[in-house]
Amino acid sequence: MFFISDAMADAAMQAGQPSLLATFLPLILIFAVMYFLLIRPQIKRQKEHRKLIDSLAKGDEVVTAGGLLGRIVKLHDTFVTLELADGLEVNVQRHAVSTIMPKGTIKDLKESKGK
Template sequence: MWLAEPSGGSNIIYTLAPFILMFAIFYFLLIRPQQKKQKQRGAMLNALKKGDKVVTVGGLHGTISEITDDTVVIKVNDVTKLTFDRSSVNNVSARSTESEKA
Protein backbone atom coordinates (compact mmCIF):
# COMPACT_ATOMS: atom_id res chain seq x y z
CA MET A 1 0.00 0.00 0.00
CA TRP A 2 2.76 2.48 0.89
CA LEU A 3 5.26 0.87 -1.43
CA ALA A 4 4.11 2.64 -4.61
CA GLU A 5 6.12 5.80 -5.27
CA PRO A 6 4.49 8.71 -7.10
CA SER A 7 6.08 9.54 -10.42
CA GLY A 8 5.86 13.34 -10.50
CA GLY A 9 8.02 14.04 -13.56
CA SER A 10 6.13 12.05 -16.15
CA ASN A 11 2.66 13.19 -15.04
CA ILE A 12 3.37 16.83 -15.86
CA ILE A 13 4.49 15.92 -19.38
CA TYR A 14 1.27 14.03 -20.01
CA THR A 15 -0.72 16.92 -18.57
CA LEU A 16 0.95 19.63 -20.68
CA ALA A 17 1.28 17.69 -23.94
CA PRO A 18 -2.33 18.30 -25.13
CA PHE A 19 -2.01 22.04 -24.45
CA ILE A 20 1.28 22.26 -26.32
CA LEU A 21 -0.22 20.31 -29.20
CA MET A 22 -3.29 22.59 -29.32
CA PHE A 23 -1.09 25.70 -29.31
CA ALA A 24 1.01 24.31 -32.16
CA ILE A 25 -2.12 23.56 -34.18
CA PHE A 26 -3.54 27.05 -33.56
CA TYR A 27 -0.21 28.63 -34.48
CA PHE A 28 0.17 26.84 -37.80
CA LEU A 29 -3.50 26.97 -38.81
CA LEU A 30 -4.55 30.42 -37.56
CA ILE A 31 -1.78 32.73 -36.36
CA ARG A 32 0.94 32.13 -38.95
CA PRO A 33 -1.33 32.46 -42.03
CA GLN A 34 -2.79 35.69 -40.63
CA GLN A 35 0.69 37.14 -40.11
CA LYS A 36 1.59 36.18 -43.67
CA LYS A 37 -1.53 37.93 -45.03
CA GLN A 38 -0.78 41.07 -43.01
CA LYS A 39 2.79 41.12 -44.33
CA GLN A 40 1.57 40.75 -47.95
CA ARG A 41 -1.04 43.50 -47.45
CA GLY A 42 1.57 45.83 -45.97
CA ALA A 43 3.88 45.19 -48.92
CA MET A 44 1.01 45.84 -51.35
CA LEU A 45 0.11 49.12 -49.64
CA ASN A 46 3.75 50.25 -49.62
CA ALA A 47 4.09 49.43 -53.34
CA LEU A 48 1.13 51.60 -54.40
CA LYS A 49 2.05 54.22 -56.96
CA LYS A 50 0.43 56.75 -59.24
CA GLY A 51 -1.41 55.11 -62.14
CA ASP A 52 -2.23 51.82 -60.38
CA LYS A 53 -5.79 50.61 -60.89
CA VAL A 54 -7.20 49.74 -57.48
CA VAL A 55 -10.35 48.55 -55.74
CA THR A 56 -11.24 49.96 -52.32
CA VAL A 57 -12.77 48.02 -49.44
CA GLY A 58 -16.08 49.65 -50.36
CA GLY A 59 -15.89 48.30 -53.91
CA LEU A 60 -14.96 51.54 -55.68
CA HIS A 61 -12.82 50.98 -58.79
CA GLY A 62 -10.46 53.69 -59.96
CA THR A 63 -6.94 54.81 -60.76
CA ILE A 64 -4.56 56.41 -58.27
CA SER A 65 -3.89 59.99 -59.36
CA GLU A 66 -2.08 61.22 -56.23
CA ILE A 67 -0.54 59.44 -53.28
CA THR A 68 0.87 60.55 -49.92
CA ASP A 69 2.03 58.65 -46.85
CA ASP A 70 -1.50 58.39 -45.42
CA THR A 71 -3.93 59.05 -48.28
CA VAL A 72 -4.58 58.24 -51.92
CA VAL A 73 -6.63 60.23 -54.41
CA ILE A 74 -8.51 57.88 -56.69
CA LYS A 75 -9.70 59.07 -60.08
CA VAL A 76 -13.03 57.40 -60.83
CA ASN A 77 -13.70 59.13 -64.17
CA ASP A 78 -12.48 62.23 -65.98
CA VAL A 79 -14.15 64.56 -63.48
CA THR A 80 -14.45 62.70 -60.17
CA LYS A 81 -11.52 62.36 -57.78
CA LEU A 82 -12.02 60.94 -54.29
CA THR A 83 -9.60 60.94 -51.34
CA PHE A 84 -9.27 57.79 -49.24
CA ASP A 85 -7.03 56.53 -46.47
CA ARG A 86 -4.25 54.42 -47.89
CA SER A 87 -5.44 51.47 -45.81
CA SER A 88 -8.84 51.49 -47.55
CA VAL A 89 -7.29 50.12 -50.75
CA ASN A 90 -8.29 46.46 -50.87
CA ASN A 91 -6.31 45.26 -53.88
CA VAL A 92 -4.52 46.37 -57.01
CA SER A 93 -6.26 45.19 -60.17
CA ALA A 94 -3.54 46.42 -62.58
CA ARG A 95 -0.11 47.91 -62.00
CA SER A 96 0.96 50.93 -64.00
CA THR A 97 3.99 50.61 -66.23
CA GLU A 98 6.25 53.24 -67.71
CA SER A 99 5.03 52.36 -71.22
CA GLU A 100 1.43 53.19 -70.24
CA LYS A 101 2.47 56.63 -69.00
CA ALA A 102 4.31 57.50 -72.23
Protein backbone atom coordinates in the same frame (compact mmCIF):
# COMPACT_ATOMS: atom_id res chain seq x y z
CA MET B 1 -5.97 -2.71 13.18
CA PHE B 2 -6.08 -2.44 9.45
CA PHE B 3 -9.04 -0.68 7.89
CA ILE B 4 -10.24 -0.88 4.32
CA SER B 5 -10.30 2.92 4.03
CA ASP B 6 -6.56 3.02 4.91
CA ALA B 7 -5.83 0.45 2.23
CA MET B 8 -7.80 2.41 -0.39
CA ALA B 9 -6.06 5.67 0.52
CA ASP B 10 -2.67 3.94 0.33
CA ALA B 11 -3.47 2.53 -3.13
CA ALA B 12 -4.51 5.97 -4.37
CA MET B 13 -1.24 7.46 -3.13
CA GLN B 14 0.82 4.83 -4.94
CA ALA B 15 -0.85 5.56 -8.27
CA GLY B 16 0.73 9.03 -8.19
CA GLN B 17 0.04 12.05 -10.33
CA PRO B 18 0.74 12.26 -14.06
CA SER B 19 3.98 13.93 -15.05
CA LEU B 20 4.10 17.62 -15.79
CA LEU B 21 4.81 16.90 -19.48
CA ALA B 22 1.76 14.64 -19.78
CA THR B 23 -0.35 17.36 -18.22
CA PHE B 24 0.74 20.14 -20.56
CA LEU B 25 1.30 18.13 -23.75
CA PRO B 26 -2.32 18.48 -25.02
CA LEU B 27 -2.20 22.23 -24.36
CA ILE B 28 1.09 22.56 -26.23
CA LEU B 29 -0.27 20.55 -29.17
CA ILE B 30 -3.41 22.67 -29.37
CA PHE B 31 -1.34 25.87 -29.38
CA ALA B 32 0.93 24.49 -32.14
CA VAL B 33 -2.06 23.56 -34.31
CA MET B 34 -3.66 26.99 -33.73
CA TYR B 35 -0.39 28.71 -34.65
CA PHE B 36 0.04 26.84 -37.94
CA LEU B 37 -3.64 26.98 -38.96
CA LEU B 38 -4.60 30.50 -37.86
CA ILE B 39 -1.81 32.78 -36.72
CA ARG B 40 0.89 32.03 -39.30
CA PRO B 41 -1.36 32.45 -42.39
CA GLN B 42 -2.69 35.74 -40.99
CA ILE B 43 0.85 37.06 -40.50
CA LYS B 44 1.66 36.05 -44.09
CA ARG B 45 -1.42 37.92 -45.41
CA GLN B 46 -0.45 41.01 -43.40
CA LYS B 47 3.06 41.00 -44.90
CA GLU B 48 1.66 40.65 -48.43
CA HIS B 49 -0.79 43.53 -47.83
CA ARG B 50 2.02 45.68 -46.42
CA LYS B 51 4.04 45.04 -49.63
CA LEU B 52 1.01 45.96 -51.73
CA ILE B 53 0.50 49.22 -49.80
CA ASP B 54 4.18 50.14 -50.11
CA SER B 55 4.19 49.47 -53.86
CA LEU B 56 1.28 51.82 -54.70
CA ALA B 57 2.13 54.32 -57.42
CA LYS B 58 0.39 57.13 -59.26
CA GLY B 59 -1.65 55.74 -62.14
CA ASP B 60 -2.32 52.33 -60.55
CA GLU B 61 -5.86 51.05 -60.91
CA VAL B 62 -7.02 49.69 -57.56
CA VAL B 63 -10.01 48.26 -55.74
CA THR B 64 -10.68 49.34 -52.17
CA ALA B 65 -12.03 47.21 -49.34
CA GLY B 66 -15.39 48.89 -49.93
CA GLY B 67 -15.43 47.81 -53.56
CA LEU B 68 -14.60 51.15 -55.20
CA LEU B 69 -12.61 50.89 -58.43
CA GLY B 70 -10.44 53.86 -59.28
CA ARG B 71 -7.13 55.19 -60.51
CA ILE B 72 -4.61 56.69 -58.08
CA VAL B 73 -3.98 60.36 -58.88
CA LYS B 74 -2.18 61.45 -55.70
CA LEU B 75 -0.27 59.66 -52.95
CA HIS B 76 -0.04 60.99 -49.40
CA ASP B 77 1.53 59.45 -46.28
CA THR B 78 -1.61 57.73 -45.04
CA PHE B 79 -4.11 58.50 -47.80
CA VAL B 80 -4.42 58.08 -51.55
CA THR B 81 -6.62 60.11 -53.86
CA LEU B 82 -8.59 57.97 -56.28
CA GLU B 83 -10.29 59.16 -59.43
CA LEU B 84 -13.50 57.13 -59.61
CA ALA B 85 -14.93 58.92 -62.65
CA ASP B 86 -14.09 62.00 -64.69
CA GLY B 87 -13.95 64.88 -62.21
CA LEU B 88 -14.81 62.68 -59.17
CA GLU B 89 -11.95 62.22 -56.73
CA VAL B 90 -12.11 60.52 -53.34
CA ASN B 91 -9.53 60.28 -50.56
CA VAL B 92 -9.20 56.85 -48.92
CA GLN B 93 -6.74 55.41 -46.44
CA ARG B 94 -3.87 53.45 -47.94
CA HIS B 95 -4.89 50.41 -45.92
CA ALA B 96 -8.31 50.45 -47.60
CA VAL B 97 -6.69 49.47 -50.91
CA SER B 98 -7.15 45.72 -51.24
CA THR B 99 -6.09 44.92 -54.82
CA ILE B 100 -4.07 46.42 -57.64
CA MET B 101 -5.84 45.69 -60.90
CA PRO B 102 -4.14 45.21 -64.28
CA LYS B 103 -3.66 48.37 -66.34
CA GLY B 104 -6.63 49.07 -68.59
CA THR B 105 -9.28 47.51 -66.33
CA ILE B 106 -11.23 50.76 -65.99
CA LYS B 107 -11.04 51.40 -69.74
CA ASP B 108 -12.29 47.88 -70.47
CA LEU B 109 -15.21 48.35 -68.06
CA LYS B 110 -16.18 51.65 -69.70
CA GLU B 111 -16.07 50.05 -73.15
CA SER B 112 -18.16 47.06 -72.06
CA LYS B 113 -20.79 49.38 -70.54
CA GLY B 114 -21.03 51.31 -73.77
CA LYS B 115 -22.03 48.22 -75.74
